[in-house]
Each structure stands twice: as structure tokens, then as C-alpha cells.
Amino acid sequence: MLKTALARRFGLLGVSLATLALSPGVRAEDANNQIKTASPIKHVIIIVGENRSFDHLFATYVPKSREERVLNLLSEHIVKADGTPDEKFDRAHQFQVTSAPNGASFFISAGSANKSLYSKLPAPDLGGVQAPTGLPILSIPGGDPGLPAADQFLFGTGGTGLPVSVGPDTRITNVNNLPPGPFQLTGPTMPYDAYTADTIHQFFQMYQQMDCAIDKEHVSRGNPTGCLHDLQSFVTTTYSTAPGGTPHDTGQTMAFFNMQKNDVPYLKFLADEYTMSDNYHQPVMGGTGPDSVPLGFADQVFFSDGNGHAVTPPASSIYNPDPLPNTLNQYTVRKQWFNCSDQTQHGIKPILDYLGKLPYPVQTKCDPGAYYNAVNVNPAWTPQGTPSGAGSIPPVTMTSIGDLLSAKHIPWKYYGGAYNVSGTGAPLDGIYCNICNPFEYQVNYPAMRADHMRDVTDLFNDLKNGTLPAVSYAKPDGAMDGHPASSKFDLFEEFTKNIIQLAQSNKEQWESTAIFVTVDEGGGFYDSGFIQPVDFFGTGPRIPMIAVSPFSRGGHITHVYGEHSSFVKFVERNWYLGKLSERSRDNLPNPRAEDENPYVPVNMPAIGDLFDMFDFDRGHDHDRDGGGDRH
Template sequence: MQKQKIALARRFGLLGVSLAALALSQGVRAEDGSQNGADRIKTASPIKHVIIIIGENRSFDHLFATYMPKSRDERVLNLLSEHIVKADGTPDENFDRAHQFQVTSAPNGGKYFISAGSANKSLYSTLPAPDLGGVKNSPAAGILGLPGGDPGLPAADQFLFGTGGTGLPNSVGPDIRITNVNTLPPGPFQLTGPTMPYDAYTADTIHQFFQMYQQVDCAIDKEHVTRRNPTGCLHDLQSFVTTTYSTAPGGTPHDTGQTMAFFNMQQGDIPFLKSLADEYTMSDNYHQPVLGGTGPDSVALGFADQVFFGDGHGNATTPPASSIYNPDPLPNTLNQYTSRKQWFNCSDPTQPGIKPILDYLGKLPYTVQTKCDPGHYYNAVNIKPAWTPQGTPSPAGAIPPVTMASIGDLLSAKNIPWKYYGGSYNVSGTGTPLDGIYCNICNPFEYQLNYPAMRADHMRDVTDLFNDLKNGTLPAVSYAKPDGAMDGHPASSKFDLFEAFARNIIELAQGNKEQWESTAIFVTVDEGGGFYDSGFIQPVDFFGTGPRIPMIAVSPFSRGGHITHVYGEHSSFVKFVERNWYLGKLSARSRDNLPNPRADDDNAYVPVNMPAIGDLFDMFDFDKDHDRDDGRNFR
């Protein structure tokens, strides 16, 4: 996905488009009014409309490292509260809790490993220098030359596409905008400083399945496990993995210490999300659903499960042997993967990379069903979905269509209106300058066999969302995904662009006062992007969960600056929709079957009934009985 997004700069250079053609390609569809009945549908809460806004690739500590709750009655788990860093971003007394290590000898007999003990690793003397990773000028600056710019942002925010370039003559090597870039201590560091503003393009870092399993360094032994951390994930191999999985001996790694970067809210970074956290409810225990990237993590928002390779009619088949992933290290290397491909069969412990994960899951202090169906191959990396946005078959190499039920299917079966609003959907496939920045791997419904039939009623551009918000024609359930220029993804976007996108939607929603009184907006990201996070990780199956990511609920029913500690992930959104609209479950194996977490008074972050995933009702205060499983029947 990173290569696709960095191509933005080249696409935006093609500005020979007439105003009339651009207006036609980005025109807003007329609505049929079918969603007007959303307010009359029975719900388990006063919420009649829910929107989830999904940005890209930022962990919780990466954004909220120094956040302090507005109320003294609230607490947050982050680098500041754990005394890992101080409010000024410098190391604090517990900085060693976030120390990063390099593996010095093979922990698993020369095979892929997911953990390392003290005998196999040593502390970095300094963090591998964070690099530029190919970032130089503003990759989306060409948007400023288009008539009207990108319609996914208001005119007042269009200037953001042209700011944030490095100002450096080079795009490789250490990012010298970072203070003391070559002598950073081996742990988290503040990204921003005198020469690195918040409004800056910075490098991406690796965020794929096998790499992330290694980065979090999980094991069930006395070196890893504590009462606060019963699953034994130390998060201490972040930089080691980024510098070894793809680098030949003696080679120069290009994806290094940036995984440990964090922003500093105490110094004005992330201002809009900070304001939302101050005023509404935030979770500091919400996680990316799987260990991996955008595609697998976005799929969970629709299925609470993972898709697989099949015949296009719901039956599992075996992909070509040349596409099977092999993370075992090459001969004479410690961690240079043999073959970074697409698929893995986690039901077979003899397959490369599988046994170490199965062994770890089998030792957990609770029982985990792997959800690795026999003979099924699941994707380790981002792979295009079965269909193009226009409903035509994707080119060869895409994930064949699946017949799994999605949350969209359950909603449609009960005639409950829903829509997926994707940035630049209207221009996708038109050949115009903004073509190519719609995120196809982000739309879970494009993986379904019945996607072409869904399009007319359920697929829209974000510009249509803006109109539905203004006109009071919002469906019951909405997904809002910005395009690749404004989704906040490192290297191809900036987080202030995503903040501007989210702010526009929230302000439009609040501007329609009658509709707003029954609306809730969730603000989150797809996954953590490989950035460090210090939070507890609860495996619920072979695929995850993974590190924490931000989640804020914005609603008249979530005011007050509360911070919830209930364990959640993207399947929690599916559970919320199911519970609020009385839908039932997706399948016998999907994660929406997991119970809501029960907390220990001494440790709110670790459910006592693992595996367990919340349904997000804890983020609202409807009435004193709002947490009952059956809810109340609001009409």
C-alpha cells in the first residue's frame, strides 16, 4: 500500500483536466430517500445513526503518549502516566520499560521466532537512526493545482496538501529534522521539535503480520509474564525487526528507528483529537484487530473475521506455491526472511512461521481457538479485494470473492439503511488526477461475492456523506474512509490532514441539531502502522489482537472527557451495530461471539474472562441501566 500511495505525487502531476470533466467525475449522486426511515427503526439505545471514521496507521502511544485527562477523576495508560517519558518528551525514570533490544543469536534453531530471551538479545546503545524513507517534498501538492482541489476537504483546509515537505535535498538517510537523530536513547522519542513541525511528512515503517508478531516479542515464561501482563508481550523488538527482516548482511536498512516516534500533546501536537478526548469519551484499551496491515485490519470492520483464498464461491482452495509466505531466515542470516509473499496456512504447524505462534497460543493462561480452518490460506500482507470499486473483477492476484456474511448483509436483511462512504470513490477508474487514491483494500465489502449488487444502494463518495449530514438523510450505519491523500498515513499523508477530515464531518453532523441528538461518531484508525505502543495485548485467535490504536466516541451521550479501559477492537464496532439494531451474529466463528470483558478491580485493562471483546456501549451514558446486555427499546 505504501508504494501505491507514494505514487500520489506522480498522479497529481497530471493536471491537464478541464473544470467540466472534473466536476462531472466528482458529481454528487442524488439520493433516493430510503435512509429517511432510520429514525423510526427500533434500537437498543437512543442512537439512531452511527458513523465510524477510519484514519491510517497510528498507535495509541504514538498519538497520545503525553495526553493528560481533563478530569482528575480519570486516568489514562500512556508513556507519560507510566513515567516512561516526561511531559517535555524526554526520558523519565521508567524509560527502561520501553527499551529496545537487538537479537544477537538465533532463539529458535535458525527458524522464524516470535520471542527472544535475555540470553539472545542485547540493549541497543542508541536507537537505529530514524530515516527519511523516501520522503522529500509534499506528495499531494499537485492537488492545489486542481479546480476545487480534493472535494473530501473544505476549501479552508486545502492548503494542507502543499505544506509539510522536508525541505531537505535528499530523501534517504537519517531524518535530520529529528533532534539528536543519530544519538537517540534506545526507546521512544519525540518526533516533533524545533525543526520538525507537527505538520510534516515523515517516513513509514513496516506493519505486516509476521514482522509485527516479532516486534511485540510475546512468550509465556518468567522473563515475559507479569500479573499486569499475563500474555507476556514486551514490545521490545520494534527496531530490531525493521532493520533485519528485509536487509541482507552488510546491507543498509531503510526502515529503522521511526517505529519508536511519538507526538507530544503537551506541546500542541494532535490538537483536534486532544480536544475530542477532553470533551467526549476515549478508550485507552482499543486495539487493531490483527497483527498486520490495512487490508486484514479493515476486513474486521465488516466481518469480525478474516477472509481467505478460495474458488470465488465460498470454498477454500490452495493458492500457487509461489505465493506462500516463508518468514524463516535465509542461510547465514539471523532474520532476513526467505520469501515475503502473500498467503499462509495456519492450520498446518509444518508450514514456515506457523509453529512458533501456535506453541505460544497453546501456553496462554486461557484457551484460544486459533480460527485457522483446515486447508484455508489467509493473507499475511495487503492484497487487493475481489472487485474494483466499479464492481468489475480485480486483476489477477486479488483475493477471490468470499461468501461470508458481513454486517452489511445483516443490516440489509432487516431493511436497515447503511452506506460505505469512500474518499475519491466517484473518480475511481476515471483516469482523472485523483483516480487511484480511493482505498480499495479498506472497504471490507469489496471482498464479497455480492459486492456488485451492493453498489447502487450502499457505496458512495464522502461528498455524499457531507450532503446526507446537511440534509438530515443519514443512514443508520455509515463508514467514512478518507482517500489516500488525507487519511493520515505516514509518508503519503499527514495526521493533520486526517484531523481536518474528521473535524469537517463532526462539525457537519453537529450542524444538523435534530439529527445530531441521535447520532454517535467513532473516530479511529485501521491499525497502528508498526509504531510502538506500551499497552497490554490479548490474543483471541491466531491473527491477533494487536497493539492499541486511538478510539474516541463523539456523541451527545458521550460527553464529559471520560476514559474507558474496556478491551476493544474493530470487531467491537460490529458488536455495537448488532446489539443496537438487534441483528444477531455473523457466523459461528466470527469474533462477535466473544463475550464482553469483565474487569479485575486491580487491573482494568486485562479481562478476567479472556478471550473477550467489548461492544462499545461502555463509551456512552444512556441511563443507569445502559450496560445491560438487552439494552432498552428506544423508539
């Protein structure tokens, strides 16, 4: 890779990139180095795990440097270093709604007249997790190629050891008598290396969990958008439990790991050594599919005719979150699509009313007649480039960051775990994440495959061989992505560690490489951070983001507001690409914030471009635009 000096402009060489890359004696590495960039970074990788909020992982993290500050449960005095409640535990109190705040219609907030404090947290659930001796992946010959041989044993540890898979998770200390707020998940009988229950994390449910309103009960100087995060357990429990049934999907949304007790050790190490953000968010309310799409589009996909025109999906697939009669939160119809341009559609008006009262103008980005997905919906194409068939999202003609890179002959690849075996019927078939790959929604995906779609095992080889493209996405398969129930977070940590160590082993390449480590979304887990709505879809709660690079050393913590569209902005800025569309979030300005509250941009809506996570030499071309660069 490049030394820290910026390479001379490729255009001065008088040959095309393709010619240079194929010329005898010229490495692909050298070809990448000739592409003009706004920073010394010539290679960027984003590693995307699954379903963990910032406070869920970093609740008790303490910065290595005394000059740094972090906003988490410990610094807010919500919990102590030992994981027990602190003096301001009431800031994270959880409430139950006792009477319908919005009549027979969907609601996203409740006032004191409509809710009461839980006497104790609904007992966290096993949620179907059993696996007394680990998951069946152990029986796969050779294990999972996404991890080194030394780590394969992790797939066979962490089972519950319990004879049941429903009801309270008795591995959790004091599970039936937890106070109504955050609790430490790990303890004497619950190791960090454990499979634990999932929890609800979809669009309408998450809006309710956040309890956002513009009124005197919700808004404060430090929280001008009025999101209290205090209906987490109420929503999961009442949505998932049939009237009169055994409570299900209950208090696990309030769980957190404790870094003071050696939980999440590798991400703690990365935060200590490199740059972390404590103000990076999932881009939208909801789950994996809608939250992965912005990594490619800085926008949301919609139901179309396959030629770029919005059309109405079948009536049987339209979502209706209004509660059933005699319930508070049993949704009438849980399906795929909603039309947020029409406030007469079920569930839409409460969100539009809230956005209209914000102290800054927000464009909803709800195109007339367009239907957007409320849940995970399969993309247009299979990984093999064949049509996904009925029920999938029709191909979209939206421009992706991949399109912009290809137009300038800048190499890029999406590396997905188990991509090579997907659709083959072989072991590990079925755990490639199709909804995680934003490019599979595009009409031109089949033509992209040959040059741009790879397995993560190919990433390992490219790291070793110095053939890493300029821009890389790395997505682990479902067994090691850290998703609750189906995976565990130490597996994702080992996956991440493997990639970073391989990258660092190629010293020349490493000198101009940056690796972003994040997850797709918070998984419904509690987070205490500020939320900035930038359109109808979000943003949502905070999630982890760490930048690992020779240019991000030192344990710095940045507070610039970001989300997955920030990665798109970083790539656009670093490789001089321009914008994706007139409506995409990459058009939003970089945030400006005041010292007394660095988490709330004064120029909302605003999204950063991640340049603030690096400390580049002043002599380089930074293409400065007020983005909060570290200097």
C-alpha cells in the same frame, strides 16, 4: 433525528420501511427513527484513518478530569511531559537480537541470552519521503473535495526541505544519538504538520516486534500474555536492510507526538470533551487490508474458489518468513498467503506454540486447508464492481454486517474518499482505498453498489440534508487518511473535524448520532499497552478510539478491551441483528475486569461492544448483557 426518547416499534405502524421511506411527505430521517434500537442512537458513523498507535498519538495526554486515568508513556513515567526520558524509560527499552533464538526458523520471541540493549536507537529514517514543497496533489484543479477550501493549503505544507529522501531524518532533534526507546518526533525543525517516514507493519513482522512468550522473562502479573514490545526497531531494521547495506526503516517506529506541545490538537480536544478508550486495539497483527476486514466481518477472509470453499493458492504466492542463510531476519519468501492450520508450514509453529501456552484457551480460527493473507491483497472486485483479476482475493461468501442490516431493511452506506473518480483516469484516481472496504471482498458486492457504496462527498450532503443512513463508514482517500509518508495526521484531523461539524450543524439529527473516530491499525509504531490474543491473527497493539456523541460528553476514558469487531458488536446489539457466523469474533463475550487491572479481562478471550463509551438514560432499553455500560 430522534429526540432522546426511543421511537415506538416500526412494526406497530403496519407498513414496510421501504413504503414509509418513499411515501409523500415522509422524510428518510423519519423512516430511520421508526427502527427499533437498543439505545437512543439512531445513526452511527465510524471514521477510519491510517497507521497510528495509541502511544504514538496520546503518549503525553493528560485527562481533563482528575477522576479519569489513562495508560500512556507519561502516566507510566516512561517519558516526561517535555518528551524526554523519565525514571522508568527502561520499560520501553529496545533490544537487538544477537543470536538466532529458533535456529534457522522464524521466531516471535527472544530471551536475554539472545538479545542485548541497543546503545542508541537506530537513527530514524527519511524512508523515501522528500517532497520539499508538499505533494503533487497541489497541482490538481480545485484540490481534494474531501476537505473544505480553507484546508486545501495543508497539502502544500510539511515537506522535508531536504535534498535527499534516504538516510537519517535530520529534522528530528538528536537523530543520530537517540536513547534506545520512545522519542518525541516533533521539535524545532520538525513541525507537527510534516510528512514523515512510514515503517513496516505486516503480520509476521509485527508478531516479532511484540516479542511475546510465556516464560518468567516475559510474563508478569499485569502482563499475563507476555508481550514486551521490545524488538520494534530490530525487526524493522533487520528485515528492511540488506546485509552490508545502509540501514533502512530503522528507529522511526519509536516516534511519538507530544500533546503537551500542541501536537494532535483536534483528537486531544475530542478526548477532552467526549469519551476515549485507552484499551482499543487493531484487530490483527499486520497491515491495512487484514485490519480493515473485521470492520465488516469480525473475521478474516481466505483464499477460496469463489463459492465459499477454501482452496490452495499458487505455490509461488506462499509466504516463508524463515530467515535466509547467515541472516537473522531476512525472510526467505515474502508473498501473500499462509496456512495456519498446518504447523509444518513456515512461520506457523512458533505462533501456535505460544498460543497453546496462554493462561486461557484460544481457538486459532484457522480452518483446515484455508490460506489467509499476510500482506495487503486486492479484494475480489474493483470499486466499480468488475473483477480485480489475477492475484486478488477471490470473492468470499461470508456474511457481513452489511448483509445483516440489509436483511432487516436498515439503511447503511460505505463512503470512500475518491470513490466517484476511481477507475476514471481523472485527477485523484488511484487514491481510493480498495483494501479498506471490507464489502469489496464479498461475492455480492456488485449488487451492493447502487444502494450502499458512495463517495465521502455524498456523506457531506447526507449530513447536511438529514438523509444519513443508520450505519455509515467514512474512509478518507490516501492523501488525507493520515498514513505516514503519503499523508500526515493533521490532514486526517481536519477531515474528521469537517464531518463532526457537519453532523453537529443538523441539530435534530445530531441528537441521536454517534461518531466513532479510529484508525485501521498502528502502522508499526510502538505502543506500551497490554495485548490479548483471541485467535491466531491477533489482536495487536492499541490504536485510538473516541466516541463523539451527545451521549458521550465529559472526557471519560474507558478501559474496556476492544477492537474493530467491537464496532460490529455495537451495530448488532443496537439494531438487534444477531451474529455473523459461528466463528466470528462477535460471539466473544464482553470483557469483565478487576479494579486493580482494568485492562486485562478476567474472562479472556473477550471483546467489548462499545456500549461502555456512552451514558444513556436509565429509562431506555439497553438490552443489558453485562457489557460494562456507563450508568
